Amino acid sequence: MSEQHKPPNKRTTIYHVALEAGVAPSTVSRAFSKPSRVNSDTAQRIRQVAERLGYRTNPLARALTTSRTHMIALVIADITNPVFAEIVRGAQHAAADAELTTVLIDAQESDRLERAALERALPTIDGIVLASSRMSDSAIRVMSKQRPVVVLNRAISDVPCVVTDNPRGVRRAAEHLGELGHDHLTYVAGPEASWANGIRWRSVLEAGMELEIRVRRIGPFSPTIEGGEMAADELRRRATTAVITYNDQMAIGLMRGLARLGINVPVDLSVVGFDNIVAADIVTPRLTTVAAPLFAEGAVATKHLLAMINGSRGHTGQPMVLPVRLVVRDSTGPRKTEHRPPWAPAVNAPPPTNSILLAGN
Amino acid sequence: MSEQHKPPNKRTTIYHVALEAGVAPSTVSRAFSKPSRVNSDTAQRIRQVAERLGYRTNPLARALTTSRTHMIALVIADITNPVFAEIVRGAQHAAADAELTTVLIDAQESDRLERAALERALPTIDGIVLASSRMSDSAIRVMSKQRPVVVLNRAISDVPCVVTDNPRGVRRAAEHLGELGHDHLTYVAGPEASWANGIRWRSVLEAGMELEIRVRRIGPFSPTIEGGEMAADELRRRATTAVITYNDQMAIGLMRGLARLGINVPVDLSVVGFDNIVAADIVTPRLTTVAAPLFAEGAVATKHLLAMINGSRGHTGQPMVLPVRLVVRDSTGPRKTEHRPPWAPAVNAPPPTNSILLAGN
DNA sequence: CTGAAAGCGCTAACAT
DNA sequence: ATGTTAGCGCTTTCAG
Numbered sequence: 060m061s062e063q064h065k066p067p068n069k070r071t072t073i074y075h076v077a078l079e080a081g082v083a084p085s086t087v088s089r090a091f092s093k094p095s096r097v098n099s100d101t102a103q104r105i106r107q108v109a110e111r112l113g114y115r116t117n118p119l120a121r122a123l124t125t126s127r128t129h130m131i132a133l134v135i136a137d138i139t140n141p142v143f144a145e146i147v148r149g150a151q152h153a154a155a156d157a158e159l160t161t162v163l164i165d166a167q168e169s170d171r172l173e174r175a176a177l178e179r180a181l182p183t184i185d186g187i188v189l190a191s192s193r194m195s196d197s198a199i200r201v202m203s204k205q206r207p208v209v210v211l212n213r214a215i216s217d218v219p220c221v222v223t224d225n226p227r228g229v230r231r232a233a234e235h236l237g238e239l240g241h242d243h244l245t246y247v248a249g250p251e252a253s254w255a256n257g258i259r260w261r262s263v264l265e266a267g268m269e270l271e272i273r274v275r276r277i278g279p280f281s282p283t284i285e286g287g288e289m290a291a292d293e294l295r296r297r298a299t300t301a302v303i304t305y306n307d308q309m310a311i312g313l314m315r316g317l318a319r320l321g322i323n324v325p326v327d328l329s330v331v332g333f334d335n336i337v338a339a340d341i342v343t344p345r346l347t348t349v350a351a352p353l354f355a356e357g358a359v360a361t362k363h364l365l366a367m368i369n370g371s372r373g374h375t376g377q378p379m380v381l382p383v384r385l386v387v388r389d390s391t392g393p394r395k396t397e398h399r400p401p402w403a404p405a406v407n408a409p410p411p412t413n414s415i416l417l418a419g420n
Numbered sequence: 421m422s423e424q425h426k427p428p429n430k431r432t433t434i435y436h437v438a439l440e441a442g443v444a445p446s447t448v449s450r451a452f453s454k455p456s457r458v459n460s461d462t463a464q465r466i467r468q469v470a471e472r473l474g475y476r477t478n479p480l481a482r483a484l485t486t487s488r489t490h491m492i493a494l495v496i497a498d499i500t501n502p503v504f505a506e507i508v509r510g511a512q513h514a515a516a517d518a519e520l521t522t523v524l525i526d527a528q529e530s531d532r533l534e535r536a537a538l539e540r541a542l543p544t545i546d547g548i549v550l551a552s553s554r555m556s557d558s559a560i561r562v563m564s565k566q567r568p569v570v571v572l573n574r575a576i577s578d579v580p581c582v583v584t585d586n587p588r589g590v591r592r593a594a595e596h597l598g599e600l601g602h603d604h605l606t607y608v609a610g611p612e613a614s615w616a617n618g619i620r621w622r623s624v625l626e627a628g629m630e631l632e633i634r635v636r637r638i639g640p641f642s643p644t645i646e647g648g649e650m651a652a653d654e655l656r657r658r659a660t661t662a663v664i665t666y667n668d669q670m671a672i673g674l675m676r677g678l679a680r681l682g683i684n685v686p687v688d689l690s691v692v693g694f695d696n697i698v699a700a701d702i703v704t705p706r707l708t709t710v711a712a713p714l715f716a717e718g719a720v721a722t723k724h725l726l727a728m729i730n731g732s733r734g735h736t737g738q739p740m741v742l743p744v745r746l747v748v749r750d751s752t753g754p755r756k757t758e759h760r761p762p763w764a765p766a767v768n769a770p771p772p773t774n775s776i777l778l779a780g781n
Numbered sequence: 782c783t784g785a786a787a788g789c790g791c792t793a794a795c796a797t
Numbered sequence: 798a799t800g801t802t803a804g805c806g807c808t809t810t811c812a813g
Contacts (some may be wrong), residue, residue, distance in 0.1 A: 072789095072790055072791085082799075082800085083801075084792095085791095085792075085800070085802095086798085086800075086803080089617065089792095099799090101799080102807090115543065116784090117543055117790055117791070118544055119489065119543065119544060119789090119791090120790035120791040121790080121792075122480050123789090123790080123791070123807090124791055124792045124793075124804080125792065126805080129481065130523075138509065139505045139506070141508070141791090144500045145500070148528075151526060160524075160540055160541055160544070161524075162521060162523050167509075176516070176521075178519055182476065183479055183521070237523050286704065310703055315702065337500075337645070337699075338698075339703075343670055343703075366433065375788070384502075404797095433806055434796075434808095444783065444784045445784090445807080445808095446784065446785080446786095447784075449807065449808060449809090460782065476804090477807075478806055479788090480805090481808090481810075483807090483808055484791090485788080486789090486808065486809095508813070641802065
């Protein structure tokens with residue numbers, strides 16, 4: 060019934076090359092290792108022979124003796140979420156530079172799946188980048204005992220972390236809203252298991268404090284378009300003129316839900332998202348959002364992981380933080396209801412639409 | 421400067437288990453292989469001991485002797501393209517069922533990158549799913565000599581293929597357009613290296629023939645939002661009332677470009693996309709599009725690959741074809757004006773509002 | 782059904 | 798600088 064499809068195609072091994080070149084196998088091996096001895100006349104010749112014979116060193120066998128597989132795992136929370144595409148690109152770029160293969164693991168927003176997949180991949184990888192992991196801190200610490208781990212978008216003590224500057228992002232958004240005359244805003248929360256969700260809310264609180272904007276929170280909702288739509292219903296019952304959502308997908312869903320309820324964005328309500336996914340620029344109205352350097356996140360985390368794999372200690376102090384910027388588009392506008400008290404001056408010249416404010420100036 | 425971060429953590433091996441259980445290593449090995457001997461009293465005991473010791477068989481070592489790594493590669497054209505997310509999910513689902521790990525390779529629409537990454541991964545994988553590969557047919561055939569390969573969204577003789585029913589999809593779209601009164605349509609082409617692009621255009625030709633709709637083609641353009649925007653400029657110079665684009669992203673870009681030119685969709689122009697990505701439902705107007713069973717594509721292709729890996733011959737005859745359906749939304753509407761005669765040139769000056777393609781409205 | 786022995790392809794001490 | 802000798806952890810003959 061079944062006929063072997065591939066003749067597993069005898070690879071040419073070190074021995075074939077050794078024989079052909081008239082040297083010992085170990086010499087061949089040496090001709091293919093990293094440092095120095097690249098130029099002994101013999102090594103030269105060996106490489107030629109190897110090339111001619113189409114020799115390729117077998118990474119599995121190599122791994123068996125060196126216990127280095129040259130593969131790393133990149134775990135993302137949800138491959139369906141476009142945020143991760145750029146992160147993956149960044150990570151793969153960094154990994155490819157170091158000739159590492161990346162194993163992508165899609166956790167599908169599930170703690171359980173994440174652990175299971177990781178468990179399976181563990182013996183075949185040299186290290187792990189956890190992007191928006193849904194595992195518990197302690198589970199992550201356990202992993203990090205077995206393999207080098209770098210965590211993205213989350214801060215855990217004793218584990219190297221790369222995060223974006225959420226406080227500043229929120230702050231920028233709140234300032235922007237404040238300048239438009241909003242004196243109170245609602246945060247639409249995402250998954251509770253998300254570290255980013257926690258810090259964003261705390262940052263909202265803090266910014267509200269300093270900027271004298273009243274804040275409240277609704278949620279949690281699923282970090283998806285559907286989640287945002289659900290939030291719209293709940294939001295209708297609250298008096299609010301401005302919201303910040305956990306992420307862009309929710310913002311998009313929210314706007315859709317609001318439209319259905321006859322609430323106009325940005326006239327009746329201003330919406331700010333988080334992430335600056337591609338869709339943010341194609342919805343109507345175009346979404347104002349806090350943009351993170353996605354590619355850089357992936358790249359930085361991966362580079363750091365590589366360093367750890369190569370024996371560096373792993374920067375476990377403060378997390379590395381990457382800058383963000385506010386991208387102002389059309390989903391935010393001046394608060395135009397009359398309730399503003401006369402003593403609260405309107406605005407410092409609202410920024411022209413479409414301008415991009417860079418964090419840090 | 422560098423201090424070894426991980427003590428590579430001595431794994432417990434077959435020998436430890438063998439010792440503890442008082443049997444020969446080979447016996448332990450047998451207790452962990454697939455068929456029959458699951459129940460010899462000894463095997464039972466061995467498994468218990470193994471569990472207690474936290475033994476996990478090392479896939480690398482196993483692979484070295486069996487030359488089966490239990491990993492497969494899934495190559496996608498562009499991780500940024502949301503179409504692939506569902507395909508990946510489907511593939512991973514099927515793979516996980518068989519306890520295989522999936523290595524995701526993002527070709528970034530580049531022939532060269534695709535080959536390079538594949539080359540690197542080749543020795544560590546048991547098989548390959550090529551989703552929308554940009555490699556040449558012959559390159560793919562060469563790969564398929566070395567490892568089992570299943571190709572998605574493309575038909576190549578001598579290699580098992582899974583495709584969607586492009587002709588029917590196009591046909592449905594054309595019928596829909598025909599029913600709305602359009603008697604001629606433009607196909608906005610995607611990458612020439614894409615097999616799907618070729619067949620879609622041929623299907624347009626054919627449908628045009630049978631339904632008596634005049635067709636033409638513009639392009640190729642990049643299969644992205646930007647590509648679609650560029651197409652808008654070119655489209656303005658053509659008299660058309662309906663277009664089908666290579667994919668949704670282009671359709672979305674196209675609509676944006678058209679809006680910028682003051683052309684109203686669907687009033688002045690009807691647009692049909694391909695793929696039914698999530699964004700198709702959130703743009704304004706919502707995009708009419710041909711939906712493919714993405715998840716199933718990934719799953720079917722992967723299952724087939726698994727069968728091949730397990731020795732089945734590989735179904736190299738006609739490609740397996742998966743059904744599609746037309747999702748009608750708001751980007752298509754009745755042709756509501758007289759067809760402009762060919763000698764009446766399109767306007768070059770900034771159009772009045774809403775109609776430049778058509779005389780008399 | 783189990784034990785013994787011989788590798789898979791490579792690298793890492795040791796020698797020379 | 799090269800050759801020799803042991804394995805890495807597992808599977809797989811081949812005997813008992």
